[in-house]
Amino acid sequence: MxxxxxxxxxxxxxxxxxxxxxxxxxxxxxxxxxxxxxxxxxxxxxxxxxxxxxxxxxxxxxxxxxxxxxxxxxxxxxxxxxxxxxxxxxxxxxxxxxxxxxxxxxxxxxxxxxxxxxxxxxxxxxxxxxxxxxxxxxxxxxxxxxxxxxxxxxxxxxxxxxxxxxxxxxxxxxxxxxxxxxxxxxxxxxxxxxxxxxxxxxxxxxxxxxxxxxxxxxxxxxxxxxxxxxxxxxxxxxxxxxxxxxxxxxxxxxxxxxxxxxxxxxxxxxxxxxxxxxxxxxxxxxxxxxxxxxxxxxxxxxxxxxxxxxxxxxxxxxxxxxxxxxxxxxxxxxxxxxxxxxxxxxxxxxxxxxxxxxxxxxxIPMDLDIIRDRNQLYRVTNEGLVENTYTLKILNKSQQDHEYTIAVEGLNNFNIIGKTQVHIRSGESYSLPLSIAIDPYDLKSPITEFNFVLQRADQTQTQLAQPSKFFKGR
Ligand code: SF4
Ligand code: SF4
Structure with a gap:
């Protein structure tokens, strides 16, 4: 030594x-x-x-x-x-x-x-x-x-x-x-x-x-x-x-x-x-x-x-x-x-x-947070569909403004109610409320796990997936 x-x-x-x-x-x-x-x-x-x-x-x-x-x-x-x-x-x-x-x-x-x-x-x-x-x-x-x-x-x-x-x-x-x-x-x-x-x-x-x-x-x-x-x-x-x-x-x-x-x-x-x-x-x-x-x-x-x-x-x-x-x-x-x-x-x-x-x-110069509607786990629409509501917090961490698209993976035959494409300014945190509606017969269990997928519209290889849950009740 x-x-x-x-x-x-x-x-x-x-x-x-x-x-x-x-x-x-x-x-x-x-x-x-x-x-x-x-x-x-x-x-x-x-x-x-x-x-x-x-x-x-x-x-x-x-x-x-x-x-x-x-x-x-x-x-x-x-x-x-x-x-x-x-x-x-x-x-x-x-x-x-x-x-x-x-x-x-x-x-x-x-x-x-x-x-x-x-x-x-x-x-x-x-x-x-x-x-x-x-x-x-x-x-x-x-x-x-x-x-x-x-x-x-x-x-x-x-x-x-x-x-x-x-x-x-x-x-x-x-x-x-x-x-x-x-x-x-x-x-x-x-x-x-x-x-x-x-x-x-x-x-x-x-x-x-x-x-x-x-x-x-x-x-x-x-x-x-x-x-x-x-x-x-x-x-x-x-x-x-x-x-x-x-x-x-x-x-x-x-x-x-x-x-x-x-x-x-x-x-x-x-x-x-x-x-x-x-x-x-x-x-x-x-x-x-x-x-x-x-x-x-x-x-x-x-x-x-x-x-x-x-x-x-x-x-x-x-x-x-x-x-x-x-x-x-x-x-x-x-x-x-x-x-x-x-x-x-x-x-x-x-x-x-x-x-x-x-x-x-x-x-990845973007961030995604999912907040579920805290008042209601799910609701049944007049058409008999089950609907869950979320707020997506999207942060554009880059130094330019961008278009972003939102997709869902892990669910079948669903409808998205709300915007699936948004324009977010550089450094802006954007709150996007949206709901997903599904026929309950297409859901196998009371709770289904799935992902929200955020991607830049001009750069599809840059993706960010965040897990969430879909509730249909009994
Ligand atoms: S001048 Fe003073 S501080 Fe600078 S190297 Fe020499 S002893 Fe060290
Ligand atoms: S010669 Fe002068 S400068 Fe050099 S070490 Fe001696 S005192 Fe310091």
């Missing part, structure tokens, strides 16, 4: 890069982190992936399919449009499969590559990244921001702070309108919101999510990842000796210490770490990766880029901090990419994908 890595909790005094560590106020719940900008391969990747995630989120509700908003979770009308498919409360298993596939994909990626989802694609990280970008453009670099915060209020500080918060609120509002646009038609929402005609629910939702976005990405930032995200707490259960995580090569780096570029570290009894703390200054969660694997690490790779830049300047090999595994760091053995845990997650994911596809392919 693979050994589980214990994720350490690092003591407060080394955990956070504080603006003034020696003046650290222990009664202050949080000391602000001034994240320093860094460039490099991982930051580029982070920027592009974050941009793709944000753009997809912003554009998706504007996409139309079959004349409808392609993705719309219409909670009030209890139906979810996902491209050509409309899911109703009866179809929630399909949504459950989608969530399960997402969960197993996350387990798989985490077991293989640690918390990369958090570092590269998680909305909290992506939005914090964007908010820091605004902050940097308006208030300057990490050092300038720190000085600005320590300075007394003056005109320059006032306009910079105001501009920053305005940009944050504006972006939060834009985010919130888009988010609410996943639950209510976005085109109408945009028009109604800006002409002050939106419903109280829509306005309340937009303001609430604006506040959440502003608070999370502007103020809470890493606190969400450290103290509120449940994923950070159970990730260690998925880690093993072969999980790639951002790690510091202690054997190579220690003893750490400053030195001149031309000095030989071996002569000074030093390793490759020059103790510049750049890896700490660029860390969005404020940790020192040299203290080992910590649950706060979101695997974003910023410290790798910062350290590689330092190694480059010192003419040392890059990779003092890198994505590597515990097995690589502690032994000469190779990392096992395809281990039982990975294969297990992959198999479960593929099985669920198979069930999901089968479920979608066999799904």
């Amino acid at each position: 693979d050994k589980q890595i214990k994720v350490k909790n690092i003591p407060t005094e080394v955990k956070v890069h504080k603006p003034d560590a020696e003046k650290f106020d222990r009664f202050n719940p949080r000391n602000r982190i001034y994240v320093r900008a860094v460039t490099g391969l991982h930051q580029k990747l982070r920027k592009y992936l974050g941009f793709i995630a944000m753009l997809s989120f912003m554009l998706l509700p504007w996409v139309s399919f079959n004349g409808h908003q392609a993705v719309l979770f219409d909670i009030f009308n209890q139906k979810f449009n996902i491209f050509g498919m409309t899911l109703w409360p009866q179809d929630l298993t399909i949504l459950a499969w989608i969530f399960m596939i997402g969960a197993f994909a996350l387990f798989l990626v985490t077991t293989f590559y640690g918390r990369v989802w958090c570092g590269y694609m998680c909305p909290q990280t992506v939005w914090t990244f964007i908010f820091i970008w605004f902050e940097e453009k308006i208030e300057g670099s990490a050092n300038q921001r720190k000085k600005l915060d320590q300075r007394k209020m003056d005109f320059d500080k006032f306009w910079r702070k105001s501009a920053k918060h305005l940009s944050w609120v504006g972006f939060s509002l834009f985010t919130s309108l888009t988010f609410v646009g996943y639950f209510t038609p976005i085109r109408e929402l945009m028009v109604d919101f800006f002409t002050f005609e939106a419903t109280a629910y829509a306005v309340g939702g937009v303001l609430f999510f604006t506040f959440c976005t502003y608070g999370n990405a502007g103020w809470m930032r890493e606190i969400m990842c450290l103290h509120m995200c449940p994923y950070s707490r159970f990730q260690s259960a998925m880690f093993d000796q072969d999980t790639f995580t951002v790690s510091y090569d202690e054997k190579r780096g220690e003893n750490r210490g400053p030195r001149g570029r031309k000095q030989d570290p071996k002569e000074l009894g030093l390793g490759d770490c020059i103790d510049c703390k750049m890896c700490v200054h660029v860390c969005p969660t404020g940790i020192d990766i040299r203290n080992g694997l910590q649950y706060e690490c979101i695997n974003c790779g910023a410290c790798i880029d910062a350290c590689d830049e330092v190694m480059d300047k010192m003419n040392y090999d890059k990779g003092l901090i890198s994505y590597t595994t515990e097995r690589n760091l502690t032994s000469d053995k190779k990392t096992h990419a395809f281990r039982p845990k990975i294969i297990g997650y992959l198999v479960v994911m593929l099985v669920i994908c198979g069930i999901f596809v089968a479920d979608v392919m066999t799904r």
